Amino acid sequence: MSTESNGKNERLKHINFGGVSRREFLKTTMKAGVVVASSEYMLNPSQSMVQQVAMKSGAEEFVFAYISDSHLLARGKEHRFARALTKAVEDVNAMKPQPDFILYGGDLAQLGLRDEFSLGKEIIAPLKPKLYMMVGEHDWYYDMGEAWKEFFGKPTCSFDHKGVHFVVLNSILVEDYWSEKKMTPMERMLFMAQLDNPRGRPFTVGEEQRKWLKEDLAGVGRGTPVVVFSHSPLYKYYRPWNFWTDDAEEVQALLAPFKSVTVIHGHTHQVLTNKIKNVVFHGMLSTAWPWPYAPEGIPRLTVQMDRADPFNQFDGTGWGTAAVTARGKIDKTYNLWDRNPMVVSYEKLLTVKEQVAGPSY
Amino acid sequence: MGIPYKIFLCFCLCLATLPYAAKAEDSSVDNASNDLRQSREKAVQVVTACDGRKKVIVEGCQEGEAMPEQKARKVAELLMTLMEFCEDEIIAKLPKTGMFIQLSVNGMPYVTVGDTEEIPLILVHGGKAHTEREKKIWAAEMNRMITEGYALFHSPGLGKNGISCDMCHPDASNTHPETYPKYQTQMNKAVLLRDMINWCIENPMEGDKLAEDDQKMKAVEAYIISARAGKKLEPGKH
Amino acid sequence: MTRTHREERGNLMQRVMEMMIHCFMVYCIFCFLQPAAFPQPEGDSYVLSLPPGVLEPVIPENNPLTKEKIALGRNLYFDKRLSADDTISCATCHDPQKGFADGRTVAVGIKGQKGPRNSPTVLNAAFFDTQFWDGRALTLEDQAKQPIVNPKEMGMPSHDALVEKISNIPGYRTSFKTVFGTDKITIDHIVTAIASFERTLISFNAPFDRFIAGKNDAISDSAQRGWKLFQGKARCITCHEFNRSYPFFTNNKFHNVGVAMKGEDFGSLARKAASSGADPSLLAQEEASAELGRYLVTKEPKDIGAFKTSGLRNIALTAPYMHDGSELTLESVIEFYNKGGVSNPNLDGGIRPLNLTEDEKKDLVEFMKSLTSDDLPESGATVK
Structure with missing residues (x-):
């Protein structure tokens, strides 16, 4: 509910190449950290500069894409959320070259129903590269993950790709409050689905998974870059909206010995950047709608996106890519539909001192 | 209203009390006036506001004696509260110690109030405090309206595509009811909060808009306004 | 006395001199402050006649109307x-x-x-x-x-x-x-x-203006229903901005509604345009690159295939429609928007299917027809 936001002025402006070579331009902009709209960056955001350079610089560098938080309702392919996911799938399929793999970041469904999963599976079927599915609370709490697991397999796994160790967690576990209250499955689902639920329970990774993670990481060399996919942020941002992982410190401790760790998380539906000790955290965009920034606790590294125009369903939503550098660091691109793309490079995170001002909510 | 102003007012009030002694002789003979008549006998000082209709009897303070600063402030605050509120004749008794003030409106019997903030409530009710029953009813009915709005705000029932208000506005964030009326670019005109609610129902939520006097509309407004009460307003950002 | 007199006369002379110098200085400053573009000799200034409340158009300072x-x-x-x-x-x-x-x-x-x-x-x-x-x-x-x-x-x-x-x-x-x-x-x-x-080519005085001014029967019931749809279900007014201050039915912004995306590979077109460094006015002459629209000016990806929102006054007189004239009638324009434009990777997120009924489509067309002015300027002029 906004008139034209003054924040628009703060949006980073198009950078003209002038006489600078593309390579130099990239170097500069990567140092500048947040880059918007290179002239080369066209309809097909895969051809972003970040990616092109990454592809040129060495065998170990690669790009993966993400799509997240589509919140599908079983209302057919013409429903706005289904149209948005379709758009993301088309965008990723148009990437040249194709990403090494795709992460789906959780909350494919809105109410954890089979019809929602089957619609989602149909829409994402055309994706060509390998797809890793992660679970979100909207996928889980109708039947405690039963249908999701049937559709997409195990919610927790790890794999290695081009020298990087990837971990996929189910980080939306909460303590059982429903048995005592004799909630029906749908009551439980709706209870979890409400972001501003004052009686909501905080997410956890849980003891069992932390134990699994410890064992999984035991075989990984300290110098190996580690990338963790988690639906919840794996840190503590804003408790009233469950932008929060209650055992975040324990999980972070397991990741502490590693030289290069990046967490890519869903759930927050916004451009969000954080760094705690050795761990860098990047949020993923939702294809469905943007959440407002929380009234407090916004990590200081975050360059906040402007409020979206509710007339425009593609404003403040989108998908993105991550370019893994030779050093195992990640340069994250937010492909905001109907805005220019934003790149948050690892280099930039090292140089930011002040909180970046943004809109208030 | 800054402190210098209050001190100035104190000074004016002190001046205003000078002709008091003569006036007091003419007062009628109800309880409050008796108090005034006795004022010279007891250790009290009477301070009259410039409208001549509001008086404070300050106990434990001799006529002509300079009041301690804190006391003077209290007297000034009391008189200002009384003057701001009504035109009636009011006599207030300020005890030597303790916080209870006694008020007599238009010669009615004294009522006791705990603080100057309670005074308006006492005055509207003709000198009677609200009962606990009244207060409970009011709170319950207000909360019922807000709760009804909360439920509508948090369910997809207002729209037709499964989307609910809270999806974009958790805790009614980004609604800014205090900024209306304002120009909304979606409608390209100046609108009220209810117009924006209806716009959201029709557009992102693809539903049918509510009549402006629909109880549901009022309830949603009630929730939004109550949820946002006291939130910081930053002009230019909303 | 005489001496005093002379002194006074001297003072007077001095004052006159000072006054003349001041006048000259003011004249110099005045000349200096004149709009720099061209010397503008006197001419009868011309005042645009606008309905009350309508914002004045911006007229460049160095080009006053005469x-x-x-x-x-x-x-x-x-x-x-x-x-x-x-x-x-x-x-x-x-x-x-x-x-x-x-x-x-x-x-x-x-x-x-x-x-x-x-x-x-x-x-x-x-x-x-x-x-x-x-x-x-x-x-x-x-x-x-x-x-x-x-x-x-x-x-x-x-x-x-x-x-x-x-x-x-x-x-x-x-x-x-x-x-x-x-x-x-x-x-x-x-x-x-x-x-x-x-x-000076401005036009108001359409039946719709009289309707807005309070004359309820100035436009048909159908047009009135169309006006409601225009502001509501049909989602027109967000871009085709109308209010009493700015009654021109445009927000002056640029949107990709899919008109440009007719099977062309706009990604490669855009890259070509970007690398050539060519003047947008030249690119706009070429049939293919012209379809890139606003992108030619901003070089921002979000503007690919985006074109300016047209005003709608006298729209019934200016068929065919859209930036490429591809829609022949107002009815076909409504149909275009009703189906949600043309899907493309850069389609504006405000464009979506509208589910208008046949009657509603007619009402919208009736409404647009009520925007034709009674007294167009230069109505007597013929173009040979």
């Missing part, structure tokens, strides 16, 4: 000698008899050449933030410069060539001298005069 300049601009506007082969005037494509457009799909210039885009109306153009479908000109003066040297439009080899041609026409020499006080005509003189004339 009756003489408007008359000169009018002559230039209708003069085919502004084109290379004396066949095309401004009015050829912006014809007063055709709502100041041309009724064609795309503009036709000298030697029958077709341009890539539909001619927009000049009516009320003074109120728009930018000119051209891609907004590449910020003023009417800037706008007027471009078709003159566009090889597909008026086809003059250069602005200098036009200046020379105009300078050799005796009638113009006199009127330029009267208006601008100089014998040396420049391209800026020519376009400021044309722009001044164009600023």
Whole structure:
């Protein structure tokens, strides 16, 4: 509910190449950290500069894409959320070259129903590269993950790709409050689905998974870059909206010995950047709608996106890519539909001192 | 209203009390006036506001004696509260110690109030405090309206595509009811909060808009306004 | 006494001198502050007649409206000698008899050449933030410069060539001298005069204006239903902005509604455009690259295939529609939006299927027909 936001002025402006070579331009902009709209960056955001350079610089560098938080309702392919996911799938399929793999970041469904999963599976079927599915609370709490697991397999796994160790967690576990209250499955689902639920329970990774993670990481060399996919942020941002992982410190401790760790998380539906000790955290965009920034606790590294125009369903939503550098660091691109793309490079995170001002909510 | 102003007012009030002694002789003979008549006998000082209709009897303070600063402030605050509120004749008794003030409106019997903030409530009710029953009813009915709005705000029932208000506005964030009326670019005109609610129902939520006097509309407004009460307003950002 | 007298006289002389010096200084400052573009000799100033409450259009400080300049601009506007082969005037494509457009799909210039885009109306153009479908000109003066040297439009080899041609026409020499006080005509003189004339081409007084002013029966019931739909279900008013201050039905912004995306590979087109570093006004002449729209100006990916929101006043007079003239009737425009535009990777997120009924579509068309003014300017002018 906004008139034209003054924040628009703060949006980073198009950078003209002038006489600078593309390579130099990239170097500069990567140092500048947040880059918007290179002239080369066209309809097909895969051809972003970040990616092109990454592809040129060495065998170990690669790009993966993400799509997240589509919140599908079983209302057919013409429903706005289904149209948005379709758009993301088309965008990723148009990437040249194709990403090494795709992460789906959780909350494919809105109410954890089979019809929602089957619609989602149909829409994402055309994706060509390998797809890793992660679970979100909207996928889980109708039947405690039963249908999701049937559709997409195990919610927790790890794999290695081009020298990087990837971990996929189910980080939306909460303590059982429903048995005592004799909630029906749908009551439980709706209870979890409400972001501003004052009686909501905080997410956890849980003891069992932390134990699994410890064992999984035991075989990984300290110098190996580690990338963790988690639906919840794996840190503590804003408790009233469950932008929060209650055992975040324990999980972070397991990741502490590693030289290069990046967490890519869903759930927050916004451009969000954080760094705690050795761990860098990047949020993923939702294809469905943007959440407002929380009234407090916004990590200081975050360059906040402007409020979206509710007339425009593609404003403040989108998908993105991550370019893994030779050093195992990640340069994250937010492909905001109907805005220019934003790149948050690892280099930039090292140089930011002040909180970046943004809109208030 | 800054402190210098209050001190100035104190000074004016002190001046205003000078002709008091003569006036007091003419007062009628109800309880409050008796108090005034006795004022010279007891250790009290009477301070009259410039409208001549509001008086404070300050106990434990001799006529002509300079009041301690804190006391003077209290007297000034009391008189200002009384003057701001009504035109009636009011006599207030300020005890030597303790916080209870006694008020007599238009010669009615004294009522006791705990603080100057309670005074308006006492005055509207003709000198009677609200009962606990009244207060409970009011709170319950207000909360019922807000709760009804909360439920509508948090369910997809207002729209037709499964989307609910809270999806974009958790805790009614980004609604800014205090900024209306304002120009909304979606409608390209100046609108009220209810117009924006209806716009959201029709557009992102693809539903049918509510009549402006629909109880549901009022309830949603009630929730939004109550949820946002006291939130910081930053002009230019909303 | 005498001495005193003399002193007083001396003082008086001194004061007169001082006064003269002051006057001279003020005159110097005044001259200095005069708009720098050209010396502007006196002319009868012209005041636009606007309905109460409508925001004044921005008129450049160095181009105040005068009756003489408007008359000169009018002559230039209708003069085919502004084109290379004396066949095309401004009015050829912006014809007063055709709502100041041309009724064609795309503009036709000298030697029958077709341009890539539909001619927009000049009516009320003074109120728009930018000119051209891609907004590449910020003023009417800037706008007027471009078709003159566009090889597909008026086809003059250069602005200098036009200046020379105009300078050799005796009638113009006199009127330029009267208006601008100089014998040396420049391209800026020519376009400021044309722009001044164009600023007078404003039109209100449509039935809808009377309806808004409170006359309920000024438009049909169907049109009234259409107006409600326009503001509600049909989602028009967000871009086709209307309010009493700015009643022109445009938000002056650029949107990709899918008109441009007709099976072309816009990604590669855009890359080509970006790397060539070419002038947008040149790219806009090419059929393929012209479809990139606003992107040509901003080079921002979000603007690929985005075109300016058209105003809707007198829209019934200016068929066909869209930047490429691809929709022939108002009915087909409504149909276009009803199905949610044309899907493409850069489709504006505000465009979605509208589920309008047949009656609702008719009502919207009726509403748009109520936007035609009763008293269009230059109604007597004919274009030969």
